[in-house]
Amino acid sequence: xxxxxxxxxxxxxxxxxxxxxxxxxxxxxxxxxxxxxxxxxxxxxxxxxxxxxxxxxxxxxxxxxxxxxxxxxxxxxxxxxxxxxxxxxxxxxxxxxxxxxxxxxxxxxxxxxxxxxxxxxxxxxxxxxxxxxxxxxxxxxxxxxxxxxxxxxxxxxxxxxxxxxxxxxxxxxxxxxxxxxxxxxxxxxxxxxxxxxxxxxxxxxxxxxxxxxxxxxxxxxxxxxxxxxxxxxxxxxxxxxxxxxxxxxxxxxxxxxxxxxxxxxxxxxxxxxxxxxxxxxxxxxxxxxxxxxxxxxxxxxxxxxxxxxxxxxxxxxxxxxxxxxxxxxxxxxxxxxxxxxxxxxxxxxxxxxxxxxxxxxxxxxxxxxxxxxxxxxxxxxxxxxxxxxxxxxxxxxxxxxxxxxxxxxxxxxxxxxxxxxxxxxxxxxxxxxxxxxxxxxxxxxxxxxxxxxxxxxxxxxxxxxxxxxxxxxxxxxxxxxxxxxxxxxxxxxxxxxxxxxxxxxxxxxxxxxxxxxxxxxxxxxxxxxxxxxxxxxxxx
Amino acid sequence: xxxxxxxxxxxxxxxxxxxxxxxxxxxxxxxxxxxxxxxxxxxxxxxxxxxxxxxxxxxxxxxxxxxxxxxxxxxxxxxxxxxxxxxxxxxxxxxxxxxxxxxxxxxxxxxxxxxxxxxxxxxxxxxxxxxxxxxxxxxxxxxxxxxxxxxxxxxxxxxxxxxxxxxxxxxxxxxxxxxxxxxxxxxxxxxxxxxxxxxxxxxxxxxxxxxxxxxxxxxxxxxxxxxxxxxxxxxxxxxxxxxxxxxxxxxxxxxxxxxxxxxxxxxxxxxxxxxxxxxxxxxxxxxxxxxxxxxxxxxxxxxxxxxxxxxxxxxxxxxxxxxxxxxxxxxxxxxxx
Ligand SMILES: Cc1cc2nc3c(=O)[nH]c(=O)nc-3n(C[C@H](O)[C@H](O)[C@H](O)COP(=O)(O)OP(=O)(O)OC[C@H]3O[C@@H](n4cnc5c(N)ncnc54)[C@H](O)[C@@H]3O)c2cc1C
Ligand code: SF4
Ligand code: SF4
Numbered sequence: 001x002x003x004x005x006x007x008x009x010x011x012x013x014x015x016x017x018x019x020x021x022x023x024x025x026x027x028x029x030x031x032x033x034x035x036x037x038x039x040x041x042x043x044x045x046x047x048x049x050x051x052x053x054x055x056x057x058x059x060x061x062x063x064x065x066x067x068x069x070x071x072x073x074x075x076x077x078x079x080x081x082x083x084x085x086x087x088x089x090x091x092x093x094x095x096x097x098x099x100x101x102x103x104x105x106x107x108x109x110x111x112x113x114x115x116x117x118x119x120x121x122x123x124x125x126x127x128x129x130x131x132x133x134x135x136x137x138x139x140x141x142x143x144x145x146x147x148x149x150x151x152x153x154x155x156x157x158x159x160x161x162x163x164x165x166x167x168x169x170x171x172x173x174x175x176x177x178x179x180x181x182x183x184x185x186x187x188x189x190x191x192x193x194x195x196x197x198x199x200x201x202x203x204x205x206x207x208x209x210x211x212x213x214x215x216x217x218x219x220x221x222x223x224x225x226x227x228x229x230x231x232x233x234x235x236x237x238x239x240x241x242x243x244x245x246x247x248x249x250x251x252x253x254x255x256x257x258x259x260x261x262x263x264x265x266x267x268x269x270x271x272x273x274x275x276x277x278x279x280x281x282x283x284x285x286x287x288x289x290x291x292x293x294x295x296x297x298x299x300x301x302x303x304x305x306x307x308x309x310x311x312x313x314x315x316x317x318x319x320x321x322x323x324x325x326x327x328x329x330x331x332x333x334x335x336x337x338x339x340x341x342x343x344x345x346x347x348x349x350x351x352x353x354x355x356x357x358x359x360x361x362x363x364x365x366x367x368x369x370x371x372x373x374x375x376x377x378x379x380x381x382x383x384x385x386x387x388x389x390x391x392x393x394x395x396x397x398x399x400x401x402x403x404x405x406x407x408x409x410x411x412x413x414x415x416x417x418x419x420x421x422x423x424x425x426x427x428x429x430x431x432x433x434x435x436x437x438x439x440x441x442x443x444x445x446x447x448x449x450x451x452x453x454x455x456x457x458x459x460x461x462x463x464x465x466x467x468x469x470x471x472x473x474x475x476x477x478x479x480x481x482x483x484x485x486x487x488x489x490x491x492x493x494x495x496x497x498x499x500x501x502x503x504x505x506x507x508x509x510x511x512x513x514x515x516x517x518x519x520x521x522x523x524x525x526x527x528x529x530x531x532x533x534x535x536x537x538x539x540x
Numbered sequence: 541x542x543x544x545x546x547x548x549x550x551x552x553x554x555x556x557x558x559x560x561x562x563x564x565x566x567x568x569x570x571x572x573x574x575x576x577x578x579x580x581x582x583x584x585x586x587x588x589x590x591x592x593x594x595x596x597x598x599x600x601x602x603x604x605x606x607x608x609x610x611x612x613x614x615x616x617x618x619x620x621x622x623x624x625x626x627x628x629x630x631x632x633x634x635x636x637x638x639x640x641x642x643x644x645x646x647x648x649x650x651x652x653x654x655x656x657x658x659x660x661x662x663x664x665x666x667x668x669x670x671x672x673x674x675x676x677x678x679x680x681x682x683x684x685x686x687x688x689x690x691x692x693x694x695x696x697x698x699x700x701x702x703x704x705x706x707x708x709x710x711x712x713x714x715x716x717x718x719x720x721x722x723x724x725x726x727x728x729x730x731x732x733x734x735x736x737x738x739x740x741x742x743x744x745x746x747x748x749x750x751x752x753x754x755x756x757x758x759x760x761x762x763x764x765x766x767x768x769x770x771x772x773x774x775x776x777x778x779x780x781x782x783x784x785x786x787x788x789x790x791x792x793x794x795x796x797x798x799x800x801x802x803x804x805x806x807x808x809x810x811x812x813x814x815x816x817x818x819x820x821x822x823x824x825x826x827x828x829x830x831x832x833x834x835x836x837x838x839x840x841x842x843x844x845x846x847x848x849x850x851x852x853x854x855x856x857x858x859x860x861x862x863x864x865x866x867x868x869x870x871x872x873x874x875x876x877x
Contacts, residue, residue: 009626014581016627022586055560440802440828441554479560491557495569495761496798498592500580504572507559517580521587521787522795529555 019499023520025535027493027513032432032485032531036098039086041401042069042138043408046083046098047486053101053478054488061478062105062114069404070141071134071180073110074163076103076468077172079401080293088434088484094447097469097477104474110179118187119147125418128153128209130197130360132181133161134400135215135391138407139414141184143213146415150189151207155196158245159185161217162392163400165242166264168271170462197360200387211414214361214374214382214389215407218354218398224259224313226348231318237268237351244271252277253346257321259283259313260351261290266297268349269305274462280343281307284326284334299465303458310334311341313348321345356393371395379423380410388414432485436531441490445480448473487511487532493524556761567761568603569595575602575631582629584621587794589784589801590699593758594618594670597697597782600765602632604772605666609633610649614642614671614680617706618699640679642669643687646694654693666772667693673700673714677741688748691776695768698741698779701786709789713739716809717861718854719841721789726844735857742815745779749818752778756812758785759801763824767814783810791840803835808862811869825873826866832859 003010034047044065052061065072076099087095108114125148129136132154140150158164159181163172185191197203204212221236228234235250237260243250256272258265261283269279281300283290286309290297301307308323312334315322323341326334355372366383368375373395380388390406392398416423451467452458458465469477487510494502494511501518502511525533557570568574577598584591602609610633613619619636622629637645646669656662669687671680676698687694703721704710711721717735720726724733745753751774756764764782771778785792785800792800804810805824809832812824833855836842845851866872 012627014579014583014622014627014629017581017583019581019583443554489557489559490555491566491570492555495556495567496592498584498588498595498797499582500576500578500595506572514580519586519794521797522793523587523797526795527798 018516019519020501020514020516023515023518023538024540025520025522025537026515026518027520027522027524027533028536029487029511029513029532030485030534031429031487032436033429034432034484034486035086035088036083036096036484038428038431039083041082041397041399041405042075043405044068044083047481047483049105050096050098050101050478050481051483051486051488053105053474054481056475058105058108059112059114062109063117065102065105066109066116068408070116070138070184071106071404072102073106073176074134074172074180075401075404076100076106077176077464077466078163078167080399088432088437089480089482091434092439092442092482093444096480096482097447097450100448100450100469101474101478104469104471106180107176107468110176116141116183116187117145119145121147122149123147123418125149125210126151126208127414127418128204128207128212129215130200130203130212131161131215131217131391132156132159132191132193133215133217133391133403134163135217135403135407136161136213137181137184138404139213139215139390139411140189140407141187142408142411143414144184144187144189146411148415148418151209152189152191153195153197153203154191154193155216157194159191159193161215162219165245166238166267167400168241168244168267168462170270170274170458170465171267173464199362200360201364203360204387210418211386212388213380213407213410213414214387214393215391215403216357216360216393218356218392220355220357221350222352222355224350224352226313226316228316229318232316233318233347234316235347235349237264237349238354240268240349241271249275252349254278255280255344255346256349257282257313257343257345257347258349258351260353261285261292262351262353263292263296264353265351266292266300266305268351270300270303272349273303273305273459276460279305280345281305282311282313282321282323283307283309284312286310286328289332302455308343312336314340316345316348319344319346321348354392358393379413379417380406381413381417386417429485432531436485437482438527438529438531439482441492441527441529442482445476447480448477483530483532485531487528488530490529492527492529493533496523496527498523554762567765568600569761569765575599575607577602577630577632578622579629579631581627582622583624584617585786585788585794587787587797588617588621589758589786589797590618590672590701591621592797593699593764593782593784596758596761596764597670597768597780598632598668600768601666601668601695601772604769608663608665609668610635610653610665611668611670612637612642612646612649614669614675615639616672616675616704617701618670618672620706639675641683642671642675642680643683643694643696645669646696647683647687647690647692650693666695668695668697670697670699672705673698673702673741674704674712676700677713677739685744685748688745688750688777688779691750693775693777695771695778695780697768698781699784700741700781701784701789703786703789705786705789714741716858718845718851718858720791720844721841731844731851732841742779742781742813745781746815746818746820748777750777750779751775752814752816753781754779754814755781755783755810757783757801757805757810759798759805760812760824763812770814789841791843792838796838800835800838803830803838806830807832807835808866808871809835809858811865811871813869820869823869823871826871829872832862 049065081099084095391403
């Protein structure tokens with residue numbers, strides 16, 4: 001070809017110049033573990049299901065969520081949502097209302113009749129589950145999804161365990177509880193109600209079970225040695241709450257004293273209030289030391305429940321109690337002061353904690369019990385091979401979510417054990433710390449507040465106290481999520497690369513680096529809002 | 541306010557795109573099919589703000605002109621790193637002018653197009669001239685002023701990195717006070733560049749009362765694209781001045797380029813505004829105000845201010861200049877988010 005004056009070469013593209021060779025470190029896309037996920041006792045992928053909710057795809061969000069936890073509507077009401085305490089957004093304005101969105105998804109599923117995914121193949125193995133509380137039903141769900149035959153033996157007449165016979169309905173309406181329980185049963189889980197297991201080894205043998213998961217909870221109310229007159233009416237909190245589910249509701253009288261400072265004490269007092277009584281909580285320490293969650297104490301106080309702090313009960317009689325005032329010592333322990341007082345009381349409810357009924361485990365070789373709870377390994381197996389346990393009966397925090405987490409973990413280990421294998425959990429990603437975020441890119445957005453029932457109805461009915469979010473507020477709340485450590489396709493990396501070395505793969509497919517041209521400037525890492533890219537030293 | 545910020549809770553309109561934003565609210569840069577006017581393989585330094593700013597601006601101009609665009613490019617970093625003979629990174633019709641005459645070359649192209657259009661020999665094609673601050677505020681200033689004064693139909697874009705960078709970081713008339721360059725060493729009673737009279741070209745352009753003048757930074761992509769698009773929708777002489785941090789000349793980490801541009805805007809050191817026919821019509825408000833130190837201390841060209849005895853007075857003078865911008869352009873606003 002004839003070239004113009006002074007031109008000797010054909011024009012070429014700079015694509016021939018692979019500037020990637022300049023690089024001393026390279027960006028790589030990562031998925032970091034968001035603090036909410038890390039915190040969730042049920043191991044939910046919170047950021048993951050929020051991602052779907054953010055685009056208004058609630059069914060995908062619900063399906064993603066229920067891979068880990070089949071009970072979002074229950075969670076959205078009774079879970080203590082420690083995830084929100086860990087949420088990175090808390091350091092910007094307020095944590096994301098994870099729990100409210102979860103409830104919205106749970107309720108949406110019930111409204112729309114979404115079903116859980118049934119197993120595709122049967123394993124031929126048969127697993128026994130003892131106790132239809134959250135832990136047992138969670139294990140049933142996960143084992144069933146893994147294709148195992150599952151039979152649940154439940155001593156009581158209904159499903160739900162302490163969620164049915166403990167947690168009052170003004171916090172957890174029974175239709176919600178029943179619907180989420182039944183959805184698990186519909187997967188083909190066999191349930192035998194009113195069938196208490198007396199001896200685990202016998203039951204396993206009779207039913208030819210290959211493994212068992214125990215989740216019998218902690219149902220025996222702890223007693224305090226209070227000298228009492230013959231006519232004094234003393235009941236334990238758990239029996240009282242259980243009888244609320246039955247036909248004949250207990251006769252408590254007008255002046256009901258509740259002894260204890262945990263969530264159970266609060267629930268009993270709030271229940272008594274709704275039955276027309278005037279409850280008084282007596283607790284030996286101060287409000288700050290109360291084991292009950294602060295929001296529950298607050299709600300109880302709003303409803304007009306009285307509390308006597310720093311007091312112990314010395315003597316119970318037919319219509320009065322003798323109380324001794326306490327004072328905190330330098331270590332924060334309550335010490336008696338010798339000052340006494342008499343208060344009127346028609347009944348006394350003890351809410352001092354619960355013990356586990358270990359009757360069914362007598363004579364099981366290898367099994368270890370200490371401090372009244374059954375010891376399990378990290379695989380949730382007791383000292384007796386093939387018998388696993390979880391929930392309130394093992395050493396751990398006692399709440400619904402922990403129980404559900406145990407059920408899930410146990411199911412994975414049982415599944416592996418049935419195949420004579422060992423389940424190895426995938427390695428956890430590094431945590432997405434607040435420092436990994438570039439918060440410039442997020443707009444301020446205050447947390448959405450859930451509506452509360454008016455106070456009169458709260459004092460006189462068992463209607464649900466806390467309302468849910470509607471679709472627009474749930475969407476807003478979901479979109480407050482910063483997507484910590486996981487790409488949410490904001491296109492920043494694609495936009496800020498001065499070398500066009502980021503390839504956009506299209507919706508849902510994320511991005512890829514073109515290492516032929518990436519010079520390793522690190523701008524994408526610095527400008528990724530959520531910390532989903534990291535720099536790695538190049539081997540030179 | 542030069543564009544309406546969207547209160548999109550997750551990221552607002554600050555990110556480049558976002559799967560949840562409506563297509564029309566995403567930037568040109570978010571598109572898979574963007575022009576990539578300045579393609580990979582160019583020889584700009586790691587983290588080059590100018591390479592980034594040029595792609596941002598020219599892609600937006602290409603988008604606005606539906607692909608019918610010619611660019612004239614002054615000598616300078618941008619030309620040197622994009623077109624070492626015989627390679628080019630440009631994916632648009634592009635011509636290299638002398639250092640000082642790119643405005644005149646663009647004027648000529650625009651005139652030729654006008655004639656050809658009149659003769660019916662071609663359809664409409666738009667013209668952009670571009671250069672660094674050396675080719676614009678120093679060497680090319682005469683041609684540029686002429687282009688303004690004649691109101692030639694050219695959009696001139698200046699990428700301001702405050703010096704002659706590829707020749708070894710020498711001072712230009714856009715080098716800020718106190719900054720160290722190879723020709724303004726941190727020695728003597730007034731170390732670094734002198735506090736002169738300053739030469740803020742956007743203000744000079746405004747004095748010509750041309751149809752449109754705007755400033756922008758590589759940290760505000762939505763704003764930058766909005767301004768280029770708006771300018772492309774107008775005829776006559778238009779001028780956009782884009783602050784493009786230079787890791788090499790400023791002595792900054794390569795990943796801090798956008799952060800520095802953001803800080804220049806958030807401190808008030810670089811006012812971001814637009815003006816029509818000599819009057820300011822909109823400013824981009826400061827969202828999270830910062831003291832000038834936050835901007836200065838990331839750059840080695842100001843290291844001498846933060847020695848054993850910090851140069852408090854000099855820093856105060858730089859702060860005063862930023863404060864003056866804030867007052868003059870009304871950069872602070874309660875409602876800014
Ligand atoms: C009043 C009260 C309020 C609470 N509020 C909350 C709350 O708001 N949020 C929260 O997270 N947690 C709360 N908890 C704690 C929570 O209810 C428990 O931690 C959780 O239910 C434990 O689950 P689990 O499956 O281990 O046992 P459980 O729920 O106790 O279920 C055990 C089941 O096993 C059955 N069972 C027992 N023995 C046998 C046997 N031998 N054979 C067959 N079946 C048997 C029982 O009938 C029961 O149904 C509350 C507890 C109480 C008492
Ligand atoms: S912002 Fe989102 S991902 Fe981050 S901790 Fe909170 S809920 Fe989890
Ligand atoms: S910058 Fe945006 S698109 Fe890129 S990895 Fe981070 S979140 Fe994903």
